[in-house]
Amino acid sequence: MRSSLNYLLCSATVFALGACASTHPYPARLPMMVDTDLKSVYVPCRIEPTKKDPNHIACAPEAYVSPLVWDGVNNSLFRPLARVFAVDPAGEAVNVNAFDEVPDSAWFTNRIGTHPITVEELQRGACEPALMLDDENAGDGTWVIDQGKPNGASPGFRVNLPGKGKYMFKADSKEQPERPSAASVIGAAVYHNVGFYTSCEQIVYFKPSMLKLTPGLRFEDNSGIERDFDQKALQKVLDVAAKKGDRIRMQASAWLPGRLLGPFQYDGKRRDDPNDVINHEDRRELRGGRILAAWLHHFDAREQNSMDSWIADDKKNPDSSPGYVRHYYLDTSDCLGSEWDWDEISRRLGHSYLLDWGDIGSDFITLGTRIRPWERLRRSPGHEIFGYYGVDEFVPDEWKNEYPNPSFSRMSEHDGAWMARILARFTPEMVQTLAKMGEFSKPDNTDYLARVLEGRLVKILERYLTRTSPISDLRVEGTRLCGTDLVARRGLRAPAAFRYSAHMASAKGELLSGPDLAVEDRGNGDFCVNLPAVPEHYVHVSLADGLARGRLIAHLYGPQEGRGYLLAGIERPDPGAP
Known part of the structure; x- marks a missing residue:
């Protein structure tokens, strides 16, 4: 048997044995603590032409391209219609060991849930020392821009630093200065310390003279049109970024290792990954991720904000076999109160899907007379950069992301309680540290964020740790x-x-x-x-x-x-x- 298929067999065995009171539902051995999907496997080779080599041989899974709109349309419209006629009982998660925990895997590594972490570990997140940028001492022209940022809501560009690698730089918005970069750093640190794989995220302050623009760059905008990324385009990015004195504030995301394969899906399996044998919607870490997303108000937790990477044994040849697929969470910049251009939508985020059939039906029956929680929302005076991110109207088990997520929709009480047990390890002091990591220019914003993070976390723990055993x-x-x-x-x-x-x-x-x-x-x-x-x-x-x-x-x-x-x-x- 390969990888997590063992879970399926164990679950069937436990069910069969549990039907007889004289038998033992658990074998006399330690539970599974590490999934075999971290073991390297071989995948078929194929010709995959590149610009440099038309006969290039790739012995790795093929890249998956996720259309920007399709995932939302599919999960908001087509999937709900299909489920009306489907026989699909949502049972408990499959990848759970005998101790009611999730083993380490290519999806999740137990960190704060199994051992204390230091303040330094909390702040570092996925950033190894070699990935940290020296924005104080870098010389003029040493940060080379080699690519414009393709699509997405945040403007930016890619910087290539010899000896360190590639980083995607993204600017904050003028409407909510400092919040997106703070959310990226705080969110990535939380996801990493909980146990997910994330990118290394940093807030950097640099002088424009440190940048060197490579001539002839092109980028693809949100409409799919290719445009020049020249000095004028660069200046446009720098103009919207937050500033501190003569320095530009931006978020720097380190490039992920391995061969990037595109996003993972929240349902089904990768057909070209021999290790991927459990339907993603039946994985506890993806289901329980709904509670983590609710804490940070990560309503944009969707397919496009994830990434699979082929980690080849031969680091010098990322397209080679053997290797394994590692699964990453990406881009938490929409956490902590991101807003849309339309206030009506911004208010609903976390309370209702963009296309919420349940709310539509309820409004039809009640003729729209029911007062919704988002109608009572108000921005906190002086802390408008956090939008409607607050505590009063937050109900953990009713929180919704932007549109239905197949894994989130199948979360059970036990999945939510599992995540809550992990989040309980974040002490009030650690929550305060997270807020400080946002490096806000106004101390009041740090204090406000700490209060909201703590208030929402307490509500989550009250809801999920007072029912099933804590x-x-x-x-x-x-x-x-x-x-x-x-x-x-x-x-x-x-x-x-x-x-x-x-x-x-x-x-x-x-x-x-x-x-x-x-x-x-x-x-x-x-x-x-x-x-x-x-x-x-x-x-x-x-x-x-x-x-x-x-x-x-x-x-x-x-x-x-x-x-x-x-x-x-x-x-x-x-x-x-x-």
Whole structure:
């Protein structure tokens, strides 16, 4: 079996075994922590002519071109119509291991969800030291512009720096100065530290004299027309950019490694990637990404703002096999309150799709008399650069992106809770650091952004960590089962609100060692349960914190031949489940 197909087989096995109460739903081994889709594979070779070599041989997947408008039309119109007649039950995500987590893969790498990160790591994001730009000491004419920026909402150009590589420079808008570049840096740092692959994003301040324009450049605008990128076009970009003294402020995005293959899709699979065996809409990280997008108001989380890259084993030959496809999130510049040219649309973002059939039907039935949340929105005086990005009207489980996203639409309660458990690791101090990374010229904007980020995050945690169990970091320490309550750790409730309880049962559901086990509350959300020695080979330990409606069930193999308990699996049943 190759790659994540193992998940499908395991899921079927667990379902079959779980139907019989005398069997064990989890095997006596550690769960899958790393997906095999990171292993290199071979793909067929083909002739792919280039400007330099008409007989060029490529042994990598073919590039996918995503039309700018098609994805929106397809997901807003054709997909909803097709689903009316489709039999497509939305079950739980497939790529989840025995600990109810997502293994490291070509899509996602566990970072803040599994280990603490430093302030430096948070700020650095995906930027390795070699990718950091020295905008203070660069000499005149050392930043060579070799390409105009093709299409997109933000004007810009590409800079090629010897020894560092290529960077796409993008300017802020005059209507919302500093917000797009801040959103790019903050958003990319958040996505990276959560676990997604992103580009290295930086805010740079440079003198125009540092730029050197390569003659004869052309670029393609949003209408698909090729135009000259000359000194006049460059000056037009620099004129709209924010400034600090004699320096231009822009966002610099480092070029991704490998052979770029175009965007990934939020449904289906890449047919030319042997590692891609799970439908994308059934991947928990893509489903749970809806909650992350809601926090940052990343309404533009769509196909065009992603990228697949073929990472060949031979770094000198990016078109060669073997290799594997890595999947990136791109362009978070629309986060934190981006606005459209039409105020009516800007207000609706996050509350309603651009073409929202449900809202259209509701307005038809109510004759438009219902007051919508976006009608109550107001920009915060003095902080207009953030548009309608706020807290009061934010409802996490009702948030919508620009138009339906197939993965977001299939998000389950468990997918959302998984992402919320990761986001709970962002402390108030870390949120403050994120706001400072925007490098706003007005300190009031930094303070406002920190308040909104914290307020929206608290709403997300309140919604998703008080239903299914918020207990995480479960582990066996000697004769004790220990864990961390993320609601308590994040300080969402006073310590007196928690009443921890635990009991042990056999595989058949019979209580063992009395109704309750001794629980030691260590404070700050940490606790341990004493595990008694029992003759049972396989036991369940049910944990509750007295606050969340759901509980956690730990599956353990009992002590054998002097060895302690083995934690084999974790379940978070829906509230009210038997």
